Amino acid sequence: MKINDKSQYKTYLANENRYNNMLYNRSGDSGVLLPSISLGLWHNFGKYDLQANSEEILRTAFDHGITHFDLANNYGPPYGSAEVNFGVLYEQNFKSYRDELFIATKAGYDMWQGPYGNYGSRKHLIASIDQSLKRMNLEYVDVFYHHRPDVGTPLEETAVALSDIVRQGKALYIGVSNYESDQITEITKLFKELKVPFIIDQARYSMLDRKIEKEILPCLLENKLGCIAFSPLAQGMLTDKYIDGIPENSRAAKNKTYLESETVEEKLPIIKKLNNLAKERGQKLHQMAISWLLQQKGITSVLIGASSADQLIDNLKAIENNNFSEIELHQIDSLTKQFL
Numbered sequence: 001m002k003i004n005d006k007s008q009y010k011t012y013l014a015n016e017n018r019y020n021n022m023l024y025n026r027s028g029d030s031g032v033l034l035p036s037i038s039l040g041l042w043h044n045f046g047k048y049d050l051q052a053n054s055e056e057i058l059r060t061a062f063d064h065g066i067t068h069f070d071l072a073n074n075y076g077p078p079y080g081s082a083e084v085n086f087g088v089l090y091e092q093n094f095k096s097y098r099d100e101l102f103i104a105t106k107a108g109y110d111m112w113q114g115p116y117g118n119y120g121s122r123k124h125l126i127a128s129i130d131q132s133l134k135r136m137n138l139e140y141v142d143v144f145y146h147h148r149p150d151v152g153t154p155l156e157e158t159a160v161a162l163s164d165i166v167r168q169g170k171a172l173y174i175g176v177s178n179y180e181s182d183q184i185t186e187i188t189k190l191f192k193e194l195k196v197p198f199i200i201d202q203a204r205y206s207m208l209d210r211k212i213e214k215e216i217l218p219c220l221l222e223n224k225l226g227c228i229a230f231s232p233l234a235q236g237m238l239t240d241k242y243i244d245g246i247p248e249n250s251r252a253a254k255n256k257t258y259l260e261s262e263t264v265e266e267k268l269p270i271i272k273k274l275n276n277l278a279k280e281r282g283q284k285l286h287q288m289a290i291s292w293l294l295q296q297k298g299i300t301s302v303l304i305g306a307s308s309a310d311q312l313i314d315n316l317k318a319i320e321n322n323n324f325s326e327i328e329l330h331q332i333d334s335l336t337k338q339f340l
C-alpha cells in the first residue's frame with residue numbers, strides 16, 4: 001500500500017457461506033459444539049507481530065467456520081499482548097458476531113510478578129480472569145481454563161474459584177489443561193458436586209506426542225468430557241517445511257519460541273517417512289497430521305496455530321480426508337508408537 005493510497009480500510013463482513021464446510025463436534029456430553037479445527041493465538045498475535053497479518057488470520061478463520069479462538073493470559077510476547085491485540089481486532093471485526101464465537105482464555109502459568117501471578121490459587125484465578133476480560137474487551141469468555149495443575153493448592157480451592165467465576169458470569173464453561181488423568185477424575189467429582197459446566201480438557205497431542213492415548217483419552221471418555229488437541233503439528237515439525245533445512249522466519253529459526261532446531265533435526269528421519277506416507281494418501285503432511293487426529297476417538301477439536309492465512313486455508317483441507325485404511329494406520333503406528 002502506498003502512502004497516498006485512497007482505498008478505505010474495509011469494514012469486515014463475514015463470508016455468508018462460512019458454515020458450509022466446517023464440521024462441528026460435541027464437547028463430551030455438553031451442549032457445546034466446537035469446530036473440528038480451532039485457532040490458537042499462542043504465536044503470531046503478540047506485540048511484535050504484524051497486526052495486519054493477525055487480522056487476516058482471524059478473518060480467514062471465521063470466514064471458514066472456525067468459531068473457536070483460544071488464548072491465555074500470558075500469550076504474546078510480552079505476556080498479555082495477544083489478548084490486547086485480540087481485543088482490538090475483536091472490536092474492529094467481530095463485535096457484532098459475539099454470539100457466533102466461542103472464545104477461550106486460561107490462567108495458571110507464569111503471568112505477573114510476586115506470589116499471586118501464577119498457579120491455581122483463588123487469588124490468582126480471579127485476578128487473572130478480570131485482567132483478561134479487560135484486555136480482550138469482553139464481558140465474558142466462553143471457556144476459562146486452569147492452564148496447568150498446581151500441587152501446591154488444594155484442588156478444592158481451584159475448583160471453587162472456577163465455579164465462582166462461572167457464577168459471576170465471567171465464563172460460561174470451564175476447562176482444564178495439562179492435567180494428569182487422576183487429577184481430571186478428582187476435579188470432575190468436585191465440579192459435579194458444585195454443578196460447574198466442566199466440558200473439556202486441552203492436551204498436547206500429535207503424531208510426535210501420543211502420551212495422552214494411554215490414560216488421559218480413556219479418562220476423558222469415561223467422564224464424558226471433550227478433548228481439544230494442542231500443537232497438532234508439533235509446532236510445525238509435522239509439515240514439509242523443515243525437510244530441506246530450517247527456513248528463515250520459521251518457528252524453529254526464531255528466538256522466544258519453544259521449538260529448538262536440535263529437536264527438529266532429531267525428528268527429521270521420521271518426519272520424512274511420514275511425509276512420504278502423506279503423499280501416497282494425496283495429502284500434505286500437515287493435512288494428514290490433522291486428519292489423523294480427527295479420526296481418533298474422543299477428539300472434539302484440533303487446535304492449530306498458523307503464521308499466515310494461507311497456512312490456515314491449507315490446513316483446513318484436512319477435513320476433506322479423515323478416512324484411513326487399516327494399512328495406513330498401521331504404517332503411521334509403526335513410525336510413531338515410540339511416542340506413546
Ligand code: NDP
Binds near residue numbers: 251311
Ligand atoms: P501447531 O502444532 O499447529 O503449530 C503451528 C505452527 O506450525 C504455525 O505457527 C506455523 O509455524 C506452522 N504451520 C502451521 N500450518 C502450516 C502449514 N500449512 N505449512 C507450514 N507450516 C505450518 O500448533 P501450536 O504449537 O501453535 O499450538 C496451537 C495452539 O494450541 C496455541 O496457539 C494455543 O492456543 C494452544 N496451546 C496450548 C498449550 C497449553 O498448555 N494448553 C500449549 C501450547 C499451545 P511457522 O511460524 O514456522 O510458520
